[in-house]
Amino acid sequence: MTASSRRTTRWLLTGLVVLTVGSALVGIAIGPVLIPIQRIFASLLRFETGGLSTIQEVILWQIRLPRVLLGLLVGAGLAVSGVTMQGLFRNPLASPYILGVASGASTGAALAILLAGGFAPLLPVGAFVGAAIAVLVVYGLARPGNRTTEVFTLIMAGVAVGSFFSAITSFLIFLSSGGEKLSDVLFWIMGGLGRANWTVLAILSPVVLISIGAIFCFARDLNALALGEETAQHVGVNPETLYRWLLVLTTLLTAASVALAGTIGFIGLAIPHIMRLLMGPDHRRLLPASALAGGCFLVWSDLLARTAFAPAELPVGVITAFFGAPFFLYLLKAKKARF
């Protein structure tokens, strides 16, 4: 990497940090009740309480702030896990959902909604358990054989197990024969940040932050892996250890995200590519950049999802793909990307 491109990436990273803070403020400010941005600071830093009405205080602290924070966490989690999967499998089509996590989580969530009815806390638990079962089955199937075939078997098993769980989910939806539960299931599958609250955040944020931090520690090893498993080993990176750690971490990250926000598509697949086009392939910069960009992107998408057709709320996955895909295609053409 030349000195000038290094300076560019530093600017881009700084810009992303500023953008993230800005996005969070805008996400908190805008909604059915507007909250002036300068007063958000005051309230967040507890300088004064007189600036906002009680209702605004409640909206800020109980609705908007948790929602924005959840957006940042889930967006960052999906993007980081996407970068990691693409780096690990050296495959541009890899996404956080490649090992069947999303399908398993959907089945778990659908079961929870249909069986447990309105008991809300069970949904994320069901989703997490579903995701864990799907991934365990995939790993179990892919275990034997040497390393190279293992990676392929892993992807194939992910696709197969994913299809199987999708079939179960479809069957459950068929059994539910319409009604409110069905729309609950469908809305969850399409993803959204509507379930944000402080309990959810307290559980999710340590998992997401620790996993992301741990993945950052493997940035150099992911760079070396781009040269192939054997070359990576020759420069002192043990591919087996790398696979073991990173698969566990990405699964944790994805399962936590999916359990709380449903399956939000596109971020995990495209944000890594977009950032790679802008920042270059070095994971030491790509990982933090993707985390920030994924968070920002989800906050903005969520803002649109809840305001565009207010008071109705669009599934946020519709927005992420609707705006993300054309931008991605534009970058592909403009930058003449090679994968």
Add this chain to the structure above:
Amino acid sequence: MRIDIRNVSFAYDAKSPVLRDVSLSVNTGQAIGLIGPNGSGKSTLLRLVSRGLRPDQGSIQLNGKNISDFKTRDIARCLAMVEQQRTIGFDFTVRDVVAMGRLPHRSRWSSESRTDREAIERAMCWAEVEDLSGRSVRTLSGGEGQRVFLALALAQEPEVLLLDEPTAFLDLRHQLSFLSIVKDRIAAGLTVMLAIHDLTLAAQIADLLAMLGNGLVACEGSPEEVLTMENIRTVFDVDAVVGQHSDPKMLYVLPALAGK
């Protein structure tokens, strides 16, 4: 650094062993050339020494220490390898790739030190890839790629270098310049083990040759001892003329088309 291969056997599948009871030794600052027909186990032997594969039986030692007792990172500090085929994920620049040779010498979070930078620049200079520095590794020709990976290996500052068909993609000039770089490093104390098809080049670069056939070491010794018409006929099933050119003094092998 001295390499000792002791009674090593290896099979990808149990019915057809690739190597049977192979023993070879190379002294510090020596080069050993592995020659033999396709499938004779040359690359397999290199991958066993690089720990890409694990021997079924026998042991491999570096300076008397079993390689399975090394940590991955510790072995990367003294042993480097240039492989035959590679696919590179993502658009890294040539400089980025060569810099990865410093990974085993750096801690996880440290940035490039002056020692690192010097090692990288020296390696790029030796391998004649300074001009490619900013290029994406994906835009390189086969020969350029080969030199970049030699630079990566040299940036590791290894004591042992393994080369698998290093000249396969190179034009005549770069074959010779590649091997002369390696020869300079050998003179500076590097121990080299290389698999190579070109017998005439093998005779020039290597102090020792080991001719492999059917998973066994058919013969080993100096190029003059190993490269005889009888040996080549037995192992390769080819008729060849072996001769000595007097000035410059060199041994050459001219394979002859059958039926002439």
